[in-house]
Amino acid sequence: xxxxxxxxxxxxxxxxxxxxxxxxxxxxxxxxxxxxxxxxxxxxxxxxxxxxxxxxxxxxxxxxxxxxxxxxxxxxxxxxxxxxxxxxxxxxxxxxxxxxxxxxxxxxxxxxxxxxxxxxxxxxxxxxxxxxxxxxxxxxxxxxxxxxxxxxxxxxxxxxxxxxxxxxxxxxxxxxxxxxxxxxxxxxxxxxxxxxxxxxxxxxxxxxxxxxxxxxxxxxxxxxxxxxxxxxxxxxxxxxxxxxxxxxxxxxxxxxxxxxxxxxxxxxxxxxxxxxxxxxxxxxxxxxxxxxxxxxxxxxxxxxxxxxxxxxxxxxxxxxxxxxxxxxxxxxxxxxxxxxxxxxxxxxxxxxxxxxxxxxxxxxxxxxxxxxxxxxxxxxxxxxxxxxxxxxxxxxxxxxxxxxxxxxxxxxxxxxxxxxxxxxxxxxxxxxxxxxxxxxxxxxxx
Amino acid sequence: xxxxxxxxxxxxxxxxxxxxxxxxxxxxxxxxxxxxxxxxxxxxxxxxxxxxxxxxxxxxxxxxxxxxxxxxxxxxxxxxxxxxxxxxxxxxxxxxxxxxxxxxxxxxxxxxxxxxxxxxxxxxxxxxxxxxxxxxxxxxxxxxxxxxxxxxxxxxxxxxxxxxxxxxxxxxxxxxxxxxxxxxxxxxxxxxxxxxxxxxxxxxxxxxxxxxxxxxxxxxxxxxxxxxxxxxxxxxxxxxxxxxxxxxxxxxxxxxxxxxxxxxxxxxxxxxxxxxxxxxxxxxxxxxxxxxxxxxxxxxxxxxxxxxxxxxxxxxxxxxxxxxxxxxxxxxxxxxxxxxxxxxxxxxxxxxxxxxxxxxxxxxxxxxxxxxxxxxxxxxxxxxxxxxxxxxxxxxxxxxxxxxxxxxxxxxxxxxxxxxxxxxxxxxxxxxxxxxxxxxxxxxxx
Numbered sequence: 001x002x003x004x005x006x007x008x009x010x011x012x013x014x015x016x017x018x019x020x021x022x023x024x025x026x027x028x029x030x031x032x033x034x035x036x037x038x039x040x041x042x043x044x045x046x047x048x049x050x051x052x053x054x055x056x057x058x059x060x061x062x063x064x065x066x067x068x069x070x071x072x073x074x075x076x077x078x079x080x081x082x083x084x085x086x087x088x089x090x091x092x093x094x095x096x097x098x099x100x101x102x103x104x105x106x107x108x109x110x111x112x113x114x115x116x117x118x119x120x121x122x123x124x125x126x127x128x129x130x131x132x133x134x135x136x137x138x139x140x141x142x143x144x145x146x147x148x149x150x151x152x153x154x155x156x157x158x159x160x161x162x163x164x165x166x167x168x169x170x171x172x173x174x175x176x177x178x179x180x181x182x183x184x185x186x187x188x189x190x191x192x193x194x195x196x197x198x199x200x201x202x203x204x205x206x207x208x209x210x211x212x213x214x215x216x217x218x219x220x221x222x223x224x225x226x227x228x229x230x231x232x233x234x235x236x237x238x239x240x241x242x243x244x245x246x247x248x249x250x251x252x253x254x255x256x257x258x259x260x261x262x263x264x265x266x267x268x269x270x271x272x273x274x275x276x277x278x279x280x281x282x283x284x285x286x287x288x289x290x291x292x293x294x295x296x297x298x299x300x301x302x303x304x305x306x307x308x309x310x311x312x313x314x315x316x317x318x319x320x321x322x323x324x325x326x327x328x329x330x331x332x333x334x335x336x337x338x339x340x341x342x343x344x345x346x347x348x349x350x351x352x353x354x355x356x357x358x359x360x361x362x363x364x365x366x367x368x369x370x371x372x373x374x375x376x377x378x379x380x381x382x383x384x385x386x387x388x389x390x391x392x393x394x395x396x397x398x399x400x401x402x403x404x405x406x407x408x409x410x411x412x413x414x415x416x417x418x419x420x421x422x423x424x425x426x427x428x429x430x431x432x433x434x435x436x437x438x439x440x441x442x443x444x445x446x
Numbered sequence: 447x448x449x450x451x452x453x454x455x456x457x458x459x460x461x462x463x464x465x466x467x468x469x470x471x472x473x474x475x476x477x478x479x480x481x482x483x484x485x486x487x488x489x490x491x492x493x494x495x496x497x498x499x500x501x502x503x504x505x506x507x508x509x510x511x512x513x514x515x516x517x518x519x520x521x522x523x524x525x526x527x528x529x530x531x532x533x534x535x536x537x538x539x540x541x542x543x544x545x546x547x548x549x550x551x552x553x554x555x556x557x558x559x560x561x562x563x564x565x566x567x568x569x570x571x572x573x574x575x576x577x578x579x580x581x582x583x584x585x586x587x588x589x590x591x592x593x594x595x596x597x598x599x600x601x602x603x604x605x606x607x608x609x610x611x612x613x614x615x616x617x618x619x620x621x622x623x624x625x626x627x628x629x630x631x632x633x634x635x636x637x638x639x640x641x642x643x644x645x646x647x648x649x650x651x652x653x654x655x656x657x658x659x660x661x662x663x664x665x666x667x668x669x670x671x672x673x674x675x676x677x678x679x680x681x682x683x684x685x686x687x688x689x690x691x692x693x694x695x696x697x698x699x700x701x702x703x704x705x706x707x708x709x710x711x712x713x714x715x716x717x718x719x720x721x722x723x724x725x726x727x728x729x730x731x732x733x734x735x736x737x738x739x740x741x742x743x744x745x746x747x748x749x750x751x752x753x754x755x756x757x758x759x760x761x762x763x764x765x766x767x768x769x770x771x772x773x774x775x776x777x778x779x780x781x782x783x784x785x786x787x788x789x790x791x792x793x794x795x796x797x798x799x800x801x802x803x804x805x806x807x808x809x810x811x812x813x814x815x816x817x818x819x820x821x822x823x824x825x826x827x828x829x830x831x832x833x834x835x836x837x838x839x840x841x842x843x844x845x846x847x848x849x850x851x852x853x854x855x856x857x858x859x860x861x862x863x864x865x866x867x868x869x870x871x872x873x874x875x876x877x878x879x880x881x882x883x884x885x886x887x888x889x890x891x892x
Binding site for chain 2: 434
């Protein structure tokens with residue numbers, strides 16, 4: 001199947017419109033990503049007809065009010081619109097927070113003439129601060145008035161959901177399913193508190209690591225017709241291999257949310273799961289396209305992570321099982337010492353094998369291989385084989401890790417479990433950004 | 447029982463001598479802690495008679511050669527001396543590493559006229575580099591020739607085991623057990639790769655968290671007479687509440703080792719465990735003194751942690767059980783976002799409740815209390831009660847976390863589990879130090 005990149009992100013699929021506006025939820029000009037002048041902080045994404053809906057939500061036990069609202073509404077199977085604010089997470093805001101999240105959907109519904117139960121909501125920003133509802137209300141009015149389907153409209157929506165991001169993250173793909181041309185669009189945000197572990201229910205499935213940690217928000221649209229069950233299957237699979245496979249700082253947020261709306265405007269026969277939940281060939285093709293969109297967005301998120309200079313793909317093979325491969329990859333990817341050595345361009349495999357050794361994966365020192373390659377490269381430069389340093393020169397290893405992006409290959413040689421994670425280095429810039437500016441409480445990200 | 451602080455650390459107990467010398471194991475003048483001129487890098491601690499021995503060792507699955515040698519020798523119950531080098535971890539050095547570790551004990555034994563099986567060995571420094579045995583041999587000769595029992599001798603030994611430490615860590619205490627005055631001395635090192643999780647066997651007991659992470663070395667001496675079983679019980683208890691309750695960066699080392707030698711020179715009747723393993727009153731008193739020595743050394747280690755500006759005692763109460771209290775304390779203490787906010791003097795409780803929420807401890811948002819006090823202070827300033835922000839002003843909270851050291855109080859209000867951890871902030875200085883200097887491979891800590 002050919003998948004083509006097109007313009008317009010969330011409004012590329014037919015029947016969708018969007019807008020992003022500034023309504024002063026956070027202060028003007030704060031945050032690393034702020035452009036000159038006010039950065040938009042409220043976005044609307046609207047389908048002109050009811051859409052099937054699928055969602056993935058943080059498995060953090062402390063979850064924000066908008067996540068709670070979405071969890072109950074996604075279960076209904078259809079929705080029409082999403083309202084999103086940045087600058088305030090509406091988390092740890094108690095009963096008032098829940099009322100405010102519902103009020104956001106009521107205000108949007110009233111303005112768009114859609115029942116409020118058909119509106120979803122997401123927030124990102126500081127934790128524990130009540131939403132400034134007057135500003136939010138003005139923002140919803142103004143965003144609804146400005147809705148449109150040009151790439152500029154989508155771009156403003158992508159900008160409005162940003163917090164510490166330095167650039168917009170937008171994707172749109174087009175492919176042909178049977179006789180129908182369909183489109184998938186997406187935007188996302190997230191630069192810190194990035195270690196998503198999302199599930200459809202917000203509860204932890206057994207396969208998810210117990211210690212996960214980001215606010216990331218992702219909103220995808222498609223004009224394909226897909227039944228809700230099939231759409232959830234597509235999104236769950238796509239997130240499992242994209243957003244749930246990245247880490248910037250190992251901190252899982254209270255607000256992580258990915259939503260996918262499928263409005264059927266392309267006119268195909270609705271894609272569905274077959275008997276026993278088996279996907280049809282067309283559904284598999286659709287899934288592949290959604291996965292590609294999510295993978296691009298997830299990669300950009302790590303590349304734009306707070307203070308990130310290097311992105312490293314950690315590939316673990318030969319673990320006793322997938323869960324152990326994942327645990328090994330996460331221990332290495334979240335080790336402060338490994339991350340600082342990446343920052344320094346230091347091929348310090350000693351810190352890597354140390355992290356493997358304290359991970360919950362079974363590791364036998366004399367079986368461990370550690371090597372480096374260019375991104376997705378075939379030629380691996382092995383620094384360690386069977387637990388012993390190879391004769392590869394230190395200079396050659398330094399060159400391998402001097403690249404802005406490279407693959408780290410870890411083979412435990414104990415079984416067939418494998419996992420990969422997109423990880424980032426830890427820099428002075430990350431620390432400087434996150435130590436905050438206590439002279440301005442409103443500027444501090446949650 | 448009165449416990450008095452005295453001079454001389456490891457040589458304060460009768461019958462012990464020590465020395466630290468420079469033998470060029472790592473290069474001259476490297477490392478944050480290096481004084482002007484060559485820093486000593488090889489230490490000997492010697493008892494003039496056989497001593498009971500107890501040990502605690504890293505539970506990292508990848509453990510260094512000297513740890514393997516100690517594990518088998520501590521089981522014999524007695525020893526006479528410890529030989530220690532810094533600048534090279536002798537980890538991931540394969541069969542040659544094991545031969546080299548044993549050779550260190552043979553060289554020391556030959557020089558001291560002690561069977562090599564009575565000598566213990568420890569190393570700290572870069573992983574994966576063969577020990578420079580010619581230098582080690584010269585160092586052992588020179589240290590053995592210089593052995594003495596003055597505070598200066600002990601100070602040189604304390605200096606020789608340092609890597610990135612900026613200052614020596616030495617303690618000596620004196621107390622009276624029954625009719626006998628006994629002394630306990632100790633030195634330790636460790637500033638990075640500090641998240642010890644040690645056990646007597648090097649295997650993970652159920653009660654230890656699965657993801658632990660330092661090189662720390664600690665050497666304690668006493669002239670009390672204590673039987674080996676009782677001595678191991680004393681050390682296990684003391685480490686559980688001191689060295690195993692600190693974290694600098696969440697990385698558990700391949701080399702963590704604490705040894706305690708009890709030579710009986712004080713002339714007391716040997717302390718022993720009673721029926722069913724119950725400690726006698728005198729053994730409990732002795733344990734209290736050892737624990738106090740370990741607690742002081744552990745605290746100094748966090749305070750001297752790489753780049754550390756603030757030390758925070760994280761106190762979790764009301765978890766469902768002790769293991770969950772510990773998991774909650776470790777999630778908060780190792781969160782990059784929490785640690786950077788401490789650095790910035792930012793009372794960002796949103797990041798704290800976020801970390802609690804993704805920990806493996808059960809957390810119910812509306813039950814969580816979060817507060818601050820002066821170190822060991824009684825007056826707690828609550829920023830969050832029942833999951834909701836209190837009316838305490840932001841300025842007052844800022845003052846509470848502006849101190850170089852403070853206590854963070856977390857109450858989960860779900861049960862009676864409690865745990866405390868001494869944690870550190872994450873600073874630009876930590877990142878700068880650990881990104882290494884690839885122009886000088888020998889300077890990079892393991």
